[in-house]
Amino acid sequence: MGTSRRHEGNSGRSVLRTLFASCFHKRPGQPPPKAPPSEGATETDSGDSSLHSLPVPTINSNPKPAPQLSIREAPPNTTIKPPDIIMPKAPKKSKSATKKAAPDLSAKGAKSKSKDRSPLKTADLESFCSRYFSAHDGASSAKQQEADARKKQLEAIFDDFETDEDKNDNHDSGDPALGADSSMRYLEAVGANPADYSLLVVCEIVKATTIGEITKEGFVEGWSEVIETLDASVKPDLATQKRYVQSRMKQVSHDPAYYKKLYQYAFVVGKTNKAMAMDTACAMWEMLFDAGIGHEWKTANVNWLESWSEYLQEKFYVPPPNPDAAEEGKWTRTVSKDLWNQTLVFVNKTLEDESLGFWSEEQAWPGIIDDFVVWCREKGIVAPKAKDDMEVDE
Numbered sequence: 001m002g003t004s005r006r007h008e009g010n011s012g013r014s015v016l017r018t019l020f021a022s023c024f025h026k027r028p029g030q031p032p033p034k035a036p037p038s039e040g041a042t043e044t045d046s047g048d049s050s051l052h053s054l055p056v057p058t059i060n061s062n063p064k065p066a067p068q069l070s071i072r073e074a075p076p077n078t079t080i081k082p083p084d085i086i087m088p089k090a091p092k093k094s095k096s097a098t099k100k101a102a103p104d105l106s107a108k109g110a111k112s113k114s115k116d117r118s119p120l121k122t123a124d125l126e127s128f129c130s131r132y133f134s135a136h137d138g139a140s141s142a143k144q145q146e147a148d149a150r151k152k153q154l155e156a157i158f159d160d161f162e163t164d165e166d167k168n169d170n171h172d173s174g175d176p177a178l179g180a181d182s183s184m185r186y187l188e189a190v191g192a193n194p195a196d197y198s199l200l201v202v203c204e205i206v207k208a209t210t211i212g213e214i215t216k217e218g219f220v221e222g223w224s225e226v227i228e229t230l231d232a233s234v235k236p237d238l239a240t241q242k243r244y245v246q247s248r249m250k251q252v253s254h255d256p257a258y259y260k261k262l263y264q265y266a267f268v269v270g271k272t273n274k275a276m277a278m279d280t281a282c283a284m285w286e287m288l289f290d291a292g293i294g295h296e297w298k299t300a301n302v303n304w305l306e307s308w309s310e311y312l313q314e315k316f317y318v319p320p321p322n323p324d325a326a327e328e329g330k331w332t333r334t335v336s337k338d339l340w341n342q343t344l345v346f347v348n349k350t351l352e353d354e355s356l357g358f359w360s361e362e363q364a365w366p367g368i369i370d371d372f373v374v375w376c377r378e379k380g381i382v383a384p385k386a387k388d389d390m391e392v393d394e
Contacts (some may be wrong), residue, residue, distance in 0.1 A: 074265035156221045190242045253294035267340045278331035299354040
């Protein structure tokens with residue numbers, strides 16, 4: 001398998017260096033109620049003499065006669081009307097009385113109103129508000145001054161690595177950036193190697209979007225976030241940056257979450273448009289599945305990285321027609337983001353079960369991984385799946 005893995009090109013590390021150098025010039029109311037009608041105005045027949053001759057009743061034979069009520073005789077053919085009730089009129093209010101008194105805005109009026117307040121409480125409230133806003137404004141101002149000073153320091157460091165050639169290359173875009181040579185000098189200054197995983201550590205910090213280029217905006221913003229996370233009082237000089245890069249390089253081996261983050265970021269800097277070239281992906285896999293960082297893709301009986309590389313070259317690599325020529329071969333397949341991420345999932349599964357017993361055709365693995373499992377069984381790298389395991393219980 002070692003022979004089949006090699007082709008007329010460089011190793012994974014030399015491919016990465018070539019890729020790094022090739023990126024030199026790349027940029028990425030209701031109404032009132034009515035009065036009730038007057039009670040019973042009736043017509044009286046004056047010809048009825050019984051109306052005047054009705055006897056007055058007595059109570060318990062009391063000799064004292066009751067007072068006799070007489071009704072004044074009305075002329076014939078007339079209607080008796082009740083007397084008109086005249087309601088007293090309410091006195092009219094003068095216009096001056098209906099107008100509201102205007103507020104007294106004079107100093108005398110303000111003084112009289114302030115008597116209802118407590119001068120001590122008002123003064124305390126004003127003093128509290130003044131102290132609160134003064135302290136808040138002062139803290140914000142001091143924090144902003146620290147941020148501005150930090151930004152100037154980081155910009156000065158970036159400017160030290162930027163060459164005239166970098167400025168000329170980025171003259172049209174107006175976005176300052178370090179080219180491949182300047183980026184390599186910066187990587188060496190902070191103790192990183194462009195041929196191993198430490199390249200990805202620095203790229204993730206400075207928010208690089210491609211290999212071989214570091215923008216000024218990403219450099220300043222990335223390191224500002226790091227300093228604020230550590231301690232705002234830390235100086236963002238090269239010595240601090242180097243110490244932080246070294247600590248992150250050590251973290252890769254014992255922090256699975258950070259390793260996964262770094263693995264996923266490798267696709268960001270290695271892709272072209274929406275996919276990564278297969279030769280770049282192979283170099284990245286060789287870099288990330290390395291025993292030196294505690295993430296070797298190898299089990300007791302199978303060297304998975306070697307088998308994976310051999311399978312990819314056998315299926316998707318076309319060698320040059322003339323082996324003696326300097327022409328390189330071509331890859332017929334690229335690596336999508338889904339394939340890149342699912343490869344890490346598959347790697348972790350194989351480290352737990354090198355027999356590939358976890359795999360089944362019903363699972364949603366990418367087609368390349370499905371074919372790789374079949375290829376491994378055909379090559380005898382893993383034992384074929386037992387017939388009993390292939391039967392489905394009813």
